[in-house]
Amino acid sequence: MPGPLDGIAVVELTTMITGPLTGMMLADMGADVVKIENPEGGDPFRSYGGGAYSAQFCSYNRNKRSLAISLRTDLGRQALERLVQRSDVLLENFRPGVLDRLGFPDARLVELNPRLVRCSITGFGADGPYSDRPCYDAIAQALSGMSSQFLDAAAPRLSGTTISDNVTGQYACYGILSALLERERKGVARRVEVNMLEATVAFMPEPFGYWTQNGEVADAYLRIRNSQAYAFRCADGRMVAIHLSSQPKFWAGLLGAIARPDLGADPRFATLEGRIANYEILLAEAGVDFARQPATHWFQRLAEFDVPFASVNDVTEVFADPQVKHLDSFYGLTHPVKGDLVSVRRPVRFDGSRADQPAEAPPMLGEHTDAILAELGLAREAAAAG
Template identity: 50%
Template sequence: MDDVLKDVLVVELGTMVTAPLAGMMLSDMGARVIKVELPETGDPFRAHGGGRYSPPFVAYNRGKESIQLDLRSPEGLANLSRLLNRADIVLENFRPGVMEKLGLDNDRLRALNPRLIRASITGFGNDGPYRDRPSYDSVPLALSGLSSLMLDPQDPRMSGPTISDNITGMYAAQGILAALLRRTRTGTGGHVEVNMLEAAISFMPDAFAQFSRAGIVSGPETRVRISQAYSLRTQDGLLVTVHVSSVQKFWEGLLNVIGRPDLAQNERFATPAARTQNYSALRQILMDIFATRSREAWVAALAAEGVPGAPVNRVDEVADDPQVRHLGTFARTIHPTMGEVIGIKSPIRLDGTRRDNPPPPPELNADAAAVAAEFGFGS
């Protein structure tokens, strides 16, 4: 897998999450990624929590090289042009119009390097009424409707991981790969555009299909009711998730696990449609029963009956899960000055392989001298 994009050069002008994630995904497939950072501070994510090697920066920047260029100066722009002249991809998540202000509009880039692929990530697109608005993760989540599927309107507390940032970076990487494939046929680059709003909307096609086909306006429980998914507290105060869907054998298996075969004859629960309609009542029954045994006991019982279910692992428990250990999901590398760095390997395997030991994220400007000499930077 780490040879797929061998000899592909990516110049990353990104900060924070969206573009850095896309760059990291390309690096995991073997691309060389030179991260161009701001003078003095570098990527703002570096300083989260102090220092210049914060956990958020580490999360999104493995396997890259780092240089600093002042793109407000003629020298910095000239050196960037030297990079772009030989690059395959320039990846940026500036606000619309910034590249043009730098003199790096599509016509200029095409003249500089006809094979160059520009990938632009924005909050809302390069035109339209929201074009110039600032955007962070929670904003497109709200606009897209995705937040409405997660928030309790009576107690709207925001929670959970970064979603729209991450999926936008993933869509950007997909678009870049498509542009690279097209270039093998045409010999020319192009402009990949991805925005956070549409990425968030695309992340939940089922909700829009439910509305357009059935008139159902989805809310926080719509999918879990249809899917018959439950998170239940056990006797030891831990959580278990069960997901029986509409598959009859899973429903029957769950009834065997909880010792309540009589529920199969209860008209409120006899069919998938009835269980969806009476989700809250069934959930309360399951909550009462699951509170009588430990998480470990319930997980073992569900597995024995072949019922889809799992412990709700905390973040500190995931690496020790037997399947995660078997998969070798986490990578441990040693940075020469920052010590041990633990990251997540790419979940994509090709012919059973992936990059097992991706290089750690770079220190700020760590590769300046080598890159300057290679590309003939002026002072």
Template identity: 45%
Template sequence: MPGPLEGVTVLEMANVITGPYAGMLLADLGAEVIKVEMPGTGDLFRHWAGDKNQFSPPFAAFNRNKKSVTINVKTTRGVECYLRLAASVDVILENFRPGTLDRMGVGYNAVKEINPRIVYCAISGMGQSGPDSHRPTYDAIAQALSGLWSQLTEMNDPEPVGPPLCDQLGGLYAAYGVLGALLHRAGTGQGQRLDVSMLGAAMGFQTNAVAGYLMQSDVADKFSRAKRSQTYAFVAADRRPFAIHLSTPDKFWRGLADATERPDLLSDPRFKTKTDRIANYEALRAELAGVFETRDRDEWVERLQARDVPAAPINTIAEALDEPQVRHLEMVRTFGQGDEALELVGFPVDYAVTPAEPGDRPPLVGEHTDSVLRSIGLGAEDIEGLRSESAI
């Protein structure tokens, strides 16, 4: 069944995560996404960490449901070929450093001349202008500069943490921005350029922390949100971790006291109200840590859930994929067919009328070059000529 973006064609001139993730999200919604890669090598993620496969796990993670064409825009004929393709599409995604594609003759101004309706999304680390726009930026740099990292680690002993949040937030905001620009174009016929930066995406994501600082001069740290939301993590007797959330309503707090057989906590003046528990977060955490060391995790989670207290094991990815609710949501889907099929995480939005259904596996380098170029009017001799000049 066609997805909601059926009929939209996207040209993805991007490597690694931010651009490819945005492209994949649009592809999951039914857009035709044509990935432009350098002949021979392709996306840098294809052989990440020495992987000799055509698509390493990092490449597969961000590149399903796409077509791949190889065009060398460092050649004159390659530029001509790229622009001919750009003239036929609705959206362009690129994540090169600001000015790079302009210098090659394939940037926004060149495309706008031949395709004024284009929705052109330029993704960068720091933005297209400003004092730091020229800086090389990766996920860790955007996390650090934006203040996001400060809420994920101890500042006196900082460590790298978690998945590439800023990379994927940049891709998510880019896809979101493209949808808005397409809607605007549908009503006005007007294309436009979008500027999405990893730094801006990271700042925009931190609505709560920024509001807290601007309104109350509160500088968020690793435990700020945990204290306010009354979120706790403990290790059970079997050394397996689990999480508890006690924010509201108050029945969660009473249920925890009952599950732990500690009714005295309810009358303890340090913990009587939610405000008290926020102020004495560390003391309550210490009280409960000793209690939760007396039984295994499964027993604690069962006791808490029986009293409607939000609680769950802190799973590894392997454990998460085995969760009954995750399986029910069908979050692991099969992309492609036969021996080339891959199991990957699926699209998390369930449309009732235009579902995002599993599609194709990630493409091989240049797998669709000939068919895509034929679709824009190039014949066999044209294509062979481009190939002989190393333009494709």
């Protein structure tokens, strides 16, 4: 079944995470994404941990075609020119000015194809005091204020998965799809610009609302206290997370689940404001109860009293989770070098189905070079160059 972006052609000039994720999201919707890679090693993410098909590369590059060619050669520039002429989207995450130096400033791209949506992903934007600096996930998290929501100031240590990289890629895809829709409605092809700093700031509006409206500086626990979210360790060592929010029925449900009506009668916890102010005390009090029984006991009790809860799964446990299995969130791909791979499905369904999602493994470096050059009418020149 063709996807909703079937017939949309994308040229991807990106590496690492932000751009490749954007390209993969478009490819998962059915777009034909041609990833141009340097013939000498390709996307640097390929070689993480040795080899050419790291887990990192495979996580962000399924459903694409790889064209291995140098844009510093006449053949490479000619191939890019012809791809631009036939494509709907050009996606790049070079530092500002690199594409210009390669001979493809925005004005020339428009001249080659007035209907081309151009998307540029940078760390800090096209100009400004930081625009020439390199940027990675930890840098954008730190500068945006996000790291302050997780770090222990007394013993600072970065942790967790990529956030700034991933949300930037998602915002870039959002911008591209909006620009494609506008192009179809109004005939205007836009230049879309997304940077990691702004994307990360936009991803967490609440802490800025706390400061500008309430004068509160959010730390790692402000939202957790306000949201009345807790994690408890059970007698068997497993952990359970609960989220009471502001609805009284969930607080009442927790009291019933742990059989502690006395906590409800305690004036410190009688109101939501009191529970927020006395969060640490309540955490300790309820923690004693959770430590008396295994996790399965608490899962049953919390479900019985309709309390929002979940097991704190590690990555391996996610695969076995009943709801994840029901949703069929993972699927298999066969890679010609790495063999069987497990990939995360696109989290979007159309008409209740994901049958339109392509299922092609991340490409080998240059796997589609000959075929793409032939499509562009450059096979003879490629043979001569080789």
